[in-house]
Amino acid sequence: MQMPDPDRAILARKDRIVARLREVLPADAVISDEAETRAYECDALTAYKCPPLAAVLPSSTQEVSAVLKVCHAEGVPVVPRGAGTSLAGGAMPTADSVILGVARMNEVLETDYANRFIRVQTGRTNLSVSGAVEERDFFYAPDPSSQLACAIAGNIAMNSGGAHCLKYGVTTNNLLGVTMVMMDGAVVEIGGAHLDAAGLDLLGLICGSEGQLGVVTEATLRILHKPEGARPVLMGFDNNEVAGQCVSDIIKAGILPVAIEFMDRPCIRATEAFAGAGYPDCEALLIVEVEGSEAEIDAQLERILAIARTHNPMELRESTSAEESARIWLGRKSAFGAMGQINDYMCLDGTIPVSQLPYVLRRISELSKDYGLDVGNVFHAGDGNMHPLILFDANKPGDLEKCEAMGADILRLCVEVGGCLTGEHGVGIEKRDLMVDQYATEDLDIQMAVKDVFDPKWLLNPAKVFPLASSAARRMAAQ
């Protein structure tokens, strides 16, 4: 992965920059020792690593502002960081950058059940936001699988999704307002407890901007009352195409499950070997979950099962107890772990129109043969967000490169059939150079022009999202 050469003048000024940061932060909030900055050298995309110049851990919006003023004055790039669980290298540093971690900012600032929102500092983890409102049976809906670890900061930056977003939407649909610090240290408030902001939808623009427009320090999030209950069914089919058709028939019938998850045979076999969830040995497996009271669940499942039966499933398993529900989810939840057991893997995240599912799965298995690398598919079928897992051996020379090339081919395939490069993980450095496959020059230019407005010096989260060649002229001009 190509990264821009670090600015030597900045590297040479490290002592002075660190000293200025220490002037505005408590001593324990500035990390500059090389042994310690290593902790920030990568996120969950561990194939790429680079320790930063320094890392800072401010405790308030004011401290974030003070840090950014120093970095702005010194011309030092800043990489915002939440919990570092990005799978796209979104939080990966450059050698001349300061990591700005918001992990110490994890307070709940306000809880308002009457108006159904919570305001938190963005270092708070996703799950602990729900935790804070659990006593009243409320929850925060977007639920990435990494929710125990990932922070609201990263969720907002990546516009993260989760298993239940078919019904509840992704982060941007549940975000009401933010406090954000601009690169020059100015603090802005966008949106709030009311439902829509005045003027242009800047909130919508900030969400998903991958830390390149400002550092988000506080967020107002929509909370909901929990449903009365939930129950999954499992369906096995001997053919991907039929499973895909079943998904679209369920959707067309006007029943809105909260989740429709899909696994293909390689993935089913791997998880069976690993977790022994008792899945049938079939070509395609669906897990469909619905919510409501017991009677409402019965009514929805009755319709869903009737649709499934018209597709001659090999197996239909309706859960009759909490234990059975847990077993149905067990395999799906251990899918990544199971694949990781076999080998190193790379997790892709393209989205396709649901109608293209059978074709895309066929092409992926052809690519798998061509490259000689195994692939398992597990994904959110209701919205076409695929997670092909390509298995490779990191210790085998050339295997990572082969895997990257195959991943790029799969993502290009997603774009070709009318989909996109990334459904929820973000572009980061990982998909940066593929952006030209989805977007024409003008499409990228206008996005970069947006960055010019928010961050004229191009200091925030460098070398992410845009291909280096596309952004070169702007980065030069900004210096």
Add this chain to the structure above:
Amino acid sequence: MTIPKSEAELAAVIADAKGALRIRGGGTRPVGKAGSGEVVCTQGLSGVMLYEPGALTLVAQAGTPLTAVEDALRAENQRLAFEPMDHRAVLGTDGVPTIGGVVAANASGPRRIQVGACRDSLLGVRFVDGAGRVIKNGGRVMKNVTGYDLVKLMAGSWGTLGVLSEVSLKVQAVPEAEATLVADGVSAKTAVSALSAALGSPYDVSGAAFISDGGKALVRVEGLAESVAYRVRQLQADACAGWSVVEADSSATLWSDVRDVRPLIGREGAVWRISVKPSDAPNVLEKLGNPEAVCDWGGGLIWAVVSETLNVRDQLAGFGGHASLIKGGGAFSSFHPEPAPLAAISKGLRAKFDPRGILNPGLMA
């Protein structure tokens, strides 16, 4: 008036423009200062380009009449989830609303509280910016975080950043049944706290409104017939104790009236659209002298008719939120002034999207 027949023609018209342009879809939502300049109308760009009911997605050219989109959806028993408001009744306009106009105004109705606004259903856009460049963002799939989200930015930008040429939308299946719980003769305060309790329940409320005329409070549920019956019972046992029930078409009529603020039609005065924290609604109404009003979104959206000379924004001080002037009240700007730092960002964005300042100049200022 220029009516381009294709996106390429639209791009040429804008690239060659010598001065200000006024961008128009169906011309049914004349909100904001009209300004001068040649009118560019999108109605020549018409047609549903792609509709996949099984994937809940529809792509249409921006000038497609809203009715054409709705007819196509109805044939498959689907609909636009966000219930776009029809401005014709309250503004006294006629003409044919276009799907591009819906998006440019981010026009959203009562179901906003459950499924989000138009911007939340918008999956992708194609548009021509002020320099005549054709630009696309987003796409036609439900989940997409590839690059910056200009889709949201274009929704509600009222033709000031670019002229939409194509939009792609997520659609929704029409539920089997709907019912509305109704209370009569209640105060705004009583109503809003009941709406809040209903919205804070697990019963998936899809509409929560208060109409000052007659003191009517409304709570809607939709879904499978069994679900609707069950939820009505549960709500009646608690948040909506003693409320009566209206079903099917009669329920639907109640909500299209709220959506289009019909109770305010024909009343003397200026019409304001006020966005506040829902629980502030009763106090805001009191501050405004308890005018005739329709409160949607559990109280979060207030439509009020007040004296032409009343500055509603002054009355909002201390509450937060914002107010747009939709009709009358000539002395005030239509859009709520942005705080200085945000105004600077908006200005910067406009300068990038429309470097010559020719697209509906001054409309949102």
